[in-house]
Amino acid sequence: MRTYVVQSGDTLSRIARRFGVTVSAVVNANPQLTNMDYIIPGQVLQIPNALAQYYVIQAGDTFYGISQKFNIQINDLISANPNVDPQGLYIGQTIVLPNSSGNSIVDTTSEYGYKEMVEDINALKNKYPFLEVVSLGKSVMGKDIWAIKIGEGPKKIHYNGSFHANEWITTVLLMKFIEDYAKAYSTDGNLRGSDMKELFNNTSLWVVPMVNPDGVELVQEGITEQHPYYKQLLEWNNGSFNFSGWKSNIRGVDLNDQFPANWEEEKNRRAATGPSPRDWVGPYPLSEPEAKTIADFTKNTNFNMVIAFHTQGEEIYWNYRDLEPPVSEQIANQFQSVSGYKPIKLTGSDAGYKDWFIQDFRRPGFTIEAGRGINPLPMTDFPRIYNEVIGIMIEGLKV
Known part of the structure; x- marks a missing residue:
């Protein structure tokens, strides 16, 4: 047993991973943790010795x-x-x-946040120099919104994740796919029966794994009095220190209700009229730097198709007010065949990223609701969910 003083940015998952033990082992060694939502910098923990x-x-x-x-x-x-x-x-x-990460860079067994993503992006870039990594812009709190490009083909495809803070498992899904794709390309080219070298030459895939880094950090780490939005966040979260239900960015805006696609109708439809854990559309379209960054990136890159990964429901949303091209439904059916997810023709929903993309570009745009359960989905579900969505991620490069 050893003593550890909690540092800023720590979570139980990160501490357990650092010392090679499980979260439950840390909790069992620290009975005071049982009724706490988050750990606090300066708190003293007992860390059990790592066991096989x-x-x-x-x-x-x-x-x-x-x-x-x-x-x-x-x-x-x-x-x-x-x-x-x-x-x-x-x-x-x-x-x-053995350590489940094995020779992999992306750890898919425990909590995954902005810190882990940045470390893995750097490691992947070092291992696979053909990856292109760029910062598209900054979040409200100044975090880089990173994009990773893999492939050199003329067809431009975009995948993104973690528009919603407590759906951060989508970041891990995308990061693991980037690693598996890069590994396949650099070896025999095969990934789940698909020739990734051919896809690399035909398509340029741009991935933004975490659109909402401030929100993800809030969900995973909570807040202390030093947080610049401490008082506001507590008020917006109804006085609760538990932010596991938080979907919005750090200013209480739902980033997937921020796009100029009948935004006013979505505003009137939503119950939230101000900063909130979810469903506030913001003061005006693209008011938030995260949403504006993705919109500008999309306009400047001129994608052939986009997919936004969310959780949960095991569904595929493929339409918007009959503005989508006829091929969109066909592609949705292809996605169903490789994932088992159900294509849904949505009505009564506006201002989302894929809504705006379909409206402005008249090209295929999709929202994938991965997994099933209560957000944040547990990482124990990751192998099953990844096995479902990797088919969509590969198929998206073929259509």
Whole structure:
């Protein structure tokens, strides 16, 4: 057991990852944490010693199934168990579970925020120099809104995530896809049966993994009295220090209600009339730097197609006021075939990013509602969700 003093920007997940233990182990060693929403800088924690993780074989288990369940590279699982015959597993047998990140850069097992994303972007760029990384602009609190380009083809595609703060798992989905795509391109080219070298030559994919970095930070870290919006955020959040339900940016504006596509109608439709955890459209369209940054980027790049990844519902939204091209429904059906998600023709919704894109460009635009449950979706759901949406991410480069 060791003592650790919480620093600014720490979360239980980050501390556990740093010391190679689980969040539950940290909580169990610190009974005072049970009724707390967030940890506070200066707080003293007891950190248990790291122990190897083990798993007891159940009926029907295979190394492949275990690797999928725990998001572990199968080769790492085999290497961690040199005396175990993968073909001769038996019920009750104990095996070692290696660090699930294995040789991967993007850790898909624990909380993932702006800090982790920036570190991974730098690491991916160093490992795969053909990636292009640019800052498109700044958030309200001055964080860079990063874009990553992979591919050199004439067809321009855009994916984005974390428009909504408590949907930050979409950032991990996109970052993991970038890593898997880059790895496939630099090796044999194959990713889930698709030739990524061919797609690299035919398409230029621009990914903005985190549109709303300030909001994501708020959801994951909470606030202290030093936060510049401390009093306002508490008031907007009805006095609660728990920001897990927060979708907006740091000024209480829902960034996916910010676009000039019948914005006034959406304003009249929404119950929120001022800064709020969700559903306030803001004082005017594109009032927020995050939304304006994405709009300017979209106009300047002239994309052939865009996809905004959200959670949750396992649905595909593909239309807007009958302004979408006929091919949009066909593409949505293709996405359904590779994901199992249901295409939905929406009505009574305006001012979203894909709404504006369809309205202004008359090209295919989509919102993917990934996963199912209550936001923020737990990272234990990541392997299943990624297995569903990676088909859409690959298919989007082919259409």
